[in-house]
Amino acid sequence: MLVFVHINKTGGTTITHILRSTYGLRHCQVEPFHAKWTGPPFSAADLQRLRKIYPNLKSIAGHRIYGHVDLEPGNMGLRYFTMMRDPLKSCASRFQYKVQVSKKENLVFEEWIQRDWTRNHQTKWIAGVDDVNEAIRIIKEKNMFVGLTERYDESMLMLKALLANDLNISYKRVNVARDNTIKDRLLNTESTRQLLIEAQQADLELYNYVREEIYPSFQREYGSSLDEDVASYQKNRINNYNNRNLTLSRLKHFILYKPLLHLNRWGLKII
Secondary structure, eight states: OEEEEOOTTSSHHHHHHHHHHHHGGGEEEOOOSSOSSSSSOSOHHHHHHHHHHOTTOOEEEETTOOTTSOSSGGGTTOEEEEEEOOHHHHHHHHHHHHHHTSOOTTOOHHHHTTSGGGSSHHHHHHHSSSOHHHHHHHHHHTTOEEEEGGGHHHHHHHHHHHTOTTOOOOOOOOSOOSOOHHHHHHHHSHHHHHHHHHHTHHHHHHHHHIIIIIHHHHHHHHOTTHHHHHHHHHHHOOSSOOHHHHHHHHHHIIIIIHHHHHHHHTTOOOO
């Protein structure tokens, strides 16, 4: 089973569409049963319950899945993967999203960047703390595939070859910012760029390690035809999804899974 650790602003929404498009009724966008955002993250107990609703489960994704949480004893049969992005661009994009999409127009970047959850976001998502060595340990221990947003198509091709041969990696980008003025200003203004650098020290170290050590190991494992295969993939890819599977996945999610989540949160533990 594929477990997607979805780090914000790394191209993850497109990947969740790929999973839904491929697996349809066998994919679930998960949440903890106790509450959506408060309390512990998605857990082994949550996965055990989920399998009663999705007995043929092939993939899960969601913002409450973290790399440091073990979802099964020994993680037998679970294939973890995630995407990482240049930490400065990722952080600037998260601030831009807050302003543009969450409509927090009065948000002040110099104040926002001092909040703990904005700092070393990617390292914490994997390790639970801003400890680079712990994040590297978890990636290696779980054999986690780590793709790079900056090498998106190549990452998708390697993900399919190394983790999931049945994955349909045709896609069109979703949840893409229409206006990058805010992000570009933060990255290109010396004072705000320096604040980004100061706030992402662990993320920068982890990203550089992944880019220079871990990611090349995936390239070597794939083989010498990688560049040629990426060119062919980009030329011939169908820029769309399996809409039937997308619809089936959403129907089961909203008609069955979400109501059961709400019943559980109201104290009616049906499963």
